[in-house]
Amino acid sequence: MQQFVNTLLGGITLGMVYAAFALALVLIWRSTRVVNFAQAPMAMVTTFIALELIEHGQSYWLAFVVALVSGAVLGAVVERVVVRPVEGGPELNAVILTLGLFIVLHAAAEVVFGNRYRSFPAAFGIRGMKVGDTTIALTGFGIFTILAVLAVMALLVLLFRFTDLGLKMRAAAFNQEVARLLGVRVGRLLTLGWALAAVVGSLSGLLIAGGSLVSPSYMDTVVVYGFVAAVLGGLDSPVGAVVGGLSLGIALSFVSGYVGSQLVALAALAILMAVLFLRPDGLFAPARERRV
Template identity: 70%
Template sequence: MQQFFTTLLAGLTLGAVYAAFALALCLIWRSTRVVNFAQAPMAMVTTYVALEVIDHTGSYWFGFAVALLAGLVLGAVVERGLVRFVEGKSDLNVVILTLGLFVVLHSLAAIVFGQDYKSFPAPFGLRGLHVAGHDIAITGFGIFTLIAVAVVFGLLVALFRFTDLGLKMRASAFSPEVARLLGVRVGKMLTLGWALAAVVGSLAGLLVAGGNLVFPQFMDSVVVYGFVAAVLGGLDSPAGSVVGGLVLGLALSFVSGYAASDLVPITALGILVLVLLVRPGGLFSHVAERRV
């Protein structure tokens, strides 16, 4: 029973990380209709920025804030400086561009920050909690991860469901021509979508790095599992991203704990194939009539 609860809590924490990255993919898909395969190296770069700030100032939270700000700027620069030139053309052009950016950012990070493994601090303890005489297999940083993902989920739901800004972002993504006729500044909305998605991606990078070692490729596995989580729940659904991340994290944790860790990638691939065959839009996908 102890192993079951340990595996369960580990799966929830791992799933929250996948959910954070899936939310970044969901945000950029909802606001621009683009799947950004460079999301992981962008998060890696901002994590290195945070590490540099922490090393120089000794403040984790200052580095945390700077990383999120760096993500905001990086996302806007990528959209304005690169993606803007292929928008409105073939969707494949944007995909190829993000894949190219994936390679370029890895190379630049290796040159600027080096290939050495570096320890990244955590703001809370990395030891299991001790409550009422019982050891609980979840750390303070794990609880922080769960809370952070819940907050981001709530903010995204509020953005797209209750604000005019969210409506303008969705309109710019779905029908830019009509949005322009209605007075929406589509270019700014697309830039904002990339910037906000990069902020959420930066958060995912910080959650992955906390208490672990960072190097230029440390986010590569997360982009795979995060993408599977996003597809599992539905790329267009923030709730689906969270549920997909948690379900995937739990599934992989139990496979690793009760079978073998070597089966984890195969399990993730099997889940992805199954979802694409049974429900290609994801578990939370729906088709509804849209009224103006």
């Protein structure tokens, strides 16, 4: 019973980590209709900026805020300098550029920060909590991760459903020409979308790094599982991203705990294939109208 509880709690924490990254993918998709494969190295760079500040004596929370601000600046610069020149062309162009940026940021981080593993601190304890005489696999930092992801999900739902800004961002993403005719400043909103997505990505990088070792490649596997979580819930749904991440984390935790860790990647692939076969737009995507 204790193993079951610990496996479940570990899966919840792991799932929220995937959900954090999936939320960044959902935000960039909803605001620009681009899948940003460079989201992980962008988050990695801002995490290393925070680590440099911490190692030079600054407080964790100051470094935390600086990382988020750095993410916003980096996202805006990437949109203006890298993505803006290919906007209006085939959508695949922007995707290819983000893949190229993935490689460039990796190489630049290894040159600037080195490729050795470094310890990243956690804001809260990383020891399991005690319930009576039993230690359960839920840490203070794990609780912080869960609350942070739920807060981001709530803010994104509020942004896109209940604010004029969110409506304008979605209009600019779906049809730029019509949005411009309606007086929407498309260029600024696209830049804002990239900046906000980079902030959420930076948050995911900090949550993933907390209490563990980091290197320029520490988020590479998260790209895969975060993308699976986003597709599982639906790229248009913040709630779906969290539910998808949570479901994936729990499923993979049970596979690792009861079947074998070597089958985790295969299980993730099987889940992705099943969702794409049964509901290609994701579990939380709106149902399409049937035409006779």
